[in-house]
Amino acid sequence: MKTEKIISVQNLTKMFGDFTAVKNISFDVYKGEIFGFLGANGAGKTTAMKMLIGISKPTSGSSTVAGLDVATQTEKVKKSIGYMSQRFSLYDDLTIRENINFFGGIYGLSRDQIRQKSARLIESLGLQKESKKLVKSLPLGWKQKLAFSISLLHEPKIVFLDEPTGGVDPITRRQFWELIYAEADKGTTIFVTTHYMDEAEYCDRVSIMAEGEIEALDSPKKLKKQYNTNSMDGVFLKLARNVE
Amino acid sequence: MKRFIGFVRKEFFHIFRDKRSMFILFGMPIVQILLFGFAITNEINNVEIAILDNSKDNETRKIIQKINASPYFNIETEVLSEKHIETVLKKGKVKAILVFESNFAEKLEIKKLANVQIITDATDPNTANTISNYVQSILQNHQQLLNKNARIPYQISVQTQLQYNPELKGVFNFVPGVMTVILMLVSAMMTSISITREKELGTMEILLVSPLKPFQVIIGKVFPYIFLSIINALVILVLGFLVFEMPIEGSYLLLAFETILFIVTALSLGILISTISQTQQTAMMISLMGLMLPVILLSEFIFPISSMPLPLQYISNIIPAKWFIVILKGIMLKGVGLQFLWKETLILLGMTVFFIVLSVKKYKIRLE
């Protein structure tokens, strides 16, 4: 059903000195899907993602995002993507509304657009009372939801989430995934890295990385079948054994 | 204890791995000492002055020659008329203009009196005054030559002895100054920043819930800087001795003790700053903006304190650097011992205790 390629990666490699962080990976992501990028810490997930969003230059290989070549049309790519980093990345010393204004502004939204969108965003997150509070004072879970919503302000075709739910409790994580589903239903492609195996179950397709290489790539269902286990945890463990 | 040593070792690695900072940390004293030794003096030489000679006779020519021959002055321009004096001075290159009145030689011959006007650019009063004095003494010299035959009736001659620094080397004043400024700023700034950095990045909480006691954490963080500062002090002293023959007349042991005491004073000030600032930015601005100028200006590093207005002389007493400079000069140049320096030493000790007590208090308030 989903056949239009929105991300296409060919032989992407990144080296830091002698160390190869990402080894010659290739894959495609289709429009509208939730694509999971799994792997232990240091497996090369974040590095691979940074190459796709144009803040890290690949040593070799190429990739297109939203039909644009990342290497040559970097700034155009940035208009059609949203990004939420592993480190919480809103301004702590600004209020919720000020953060929305700022990011809306630098994406080039008009004042009217910003006003409408921030009203809708604040309402949908139920933050009306907090909108004039400093972001610093919000609990981590709220900060993450806010950061996610802000990364969608300019209505990107694809949104990249780097370990978006690190450090929060399962309930908040569940709520966060509901936001992700809602966004995916609108047709936005979601590219998400995580090391929580239960989150992998929520994805349409997952790729599992280890030591810079993609070890497996398919839907969670097929992967479980292939590795003859009933959870993604099991898939991961079996893969890890193979690597060793 | 084992844990503590491990922690200190981690801090050491952390600091020494940063090549850029290391380079500056050791480059700084070297560059400063060399600059002060070779480049920065108040002495005047080769100052450009201009001449407006309304007379152009033998006598004025002789005087001009004499002035040009002195190492202090360089005569390059000639001013043509009074009108041009202003334009020449405004350009800024020429610092003084000598104006000889017309018929200079004739007036000297007949009236025994002739005028020279020394117009100086007194935007820098010190230089202007010195230039004026030097020119006057050259003129006086010339006058004495002309008066060779006349006898001067009474003469008190002065024999001056310049104690501790007979050659009037500026470096002797600057080496202790540079050492003080560098130790103060490195110690206070680096500790305050490295502690607030942990606070800002949230790692301080992790350290505080670790089995290390809070004071161990602080000492562990501060310890590498004591070590670095001592090396810095050594570099400065060795450089002063090798390049500028700056002596150390007094006891090495006392010098080492006082230096470490001062480093600890500065570190404890750094700790105090870190307890009152939440971000690295604040800590830095307090230690840089707040300390740099007062330490340079109120410590007798460049400007003599005794010449300052009375209120400032009082204020200078709260600057630890001032006391340390007294101690350094005492030990290095005068070769005096603790019997002369006990007061300054006690003051530094007192300040250290004060800073530490205040930090602990502030710290406790925050925990509650």
Added chain:
Amino acid sequence: MRIISYIVQKEFLQIFRNKAMLPIIFVLPLIQLLILSNAATFDVKNIKFSFIDNDRTSTSRGLISKFEASNYFDVLEHFTSKELADQAMEKGAVDVILDIPRHFERDLVKNKKAELAVYTNAIDGAKAGIENVYINQIIREYNQHLSASLSLTDHQVARPINILAIPAFWYNNTLNYKTFMVPGILVLLVTMITLFLSGMNIVREKEIGTLEQINVTPIRKSQFIIGKLFPFWVLGMVLLTVGLVIAKIVFSVPIVGSIGLIYVFTAVYILLILGLGLFISNFTETQQQAMFIAWFLMVIFILMSGLFTPIESMPPWAQKLTLLNPIRYYVEVIRMVMLKGSGFIDVIYQLSVITVFAFVMNGLAVWSYKKTN
């Protein structure tokens, strides 16, 4: 343009929200200007003077009273022996010791010649030099005074030739040191604030992680940098304004030349300093590193700027080095314009140098800021 205005707005919000920083940015520099301008003086006054009078005659007392009358010397006490006086000097209680030998008056009357010994604490060479000038001046005057009073009847002396030197101190005839230092210290404070803040700025966002978020937006490098610089540029100009008001009202520093010219020069100068700050910021990973480099540069700039010690006194190689020092030009220009009333034509050289520097520095800053690495 609109995008830049969003960044400017955000920077201002952050500056004004940080309650701990506000006083450091605005109050601390001004207090320093008020207080420290009084400290920076090479006037040597209140010299701690003491004497050993082994002669105890009217002539020796007359000489001492000359020192008492002088504004430069504080006559503290007399010592009965050289040893006691030396001890006092070691303690630092005394700067100058005048040792009047026994038979001073007798020698003077009999031989028309007598000797005095003066001991000066010369650790601060510059200060000692000036003290010596004062001492010699007093003794010379006393000589003349003696000649006048004792030798009225001496007809042998022919009327000497006299070259009368008339010193005129232009632009500052009272030799007021504050007039000289206040503009200089103001320059320092403006430079320090703008350099330190801009040097920390981008590296701070790097450290807390927000820079990465900015880098994935389509914003242009130049937009981002202009937006970042503008608020600090405004801060610098505000600081200059308040500083000028203080200089005028509190220190009565004359502003002879055109204020407009000072502002034009400062506007370009701050751009240069901000470019330098950003350049540092781009090349460092932590605020600590950035500050360290900024501090290092600042100290060298201050020392080589001609602010405290004249550039003409430096050896030629050092004078050439100062040509690379932006503070040097600013100090020169602000003093020229404020105190001498130099006009646009007089400072055109400095202004062009600073403009070139500003272009180069900001070019480097934009170039070295990499959205991708």
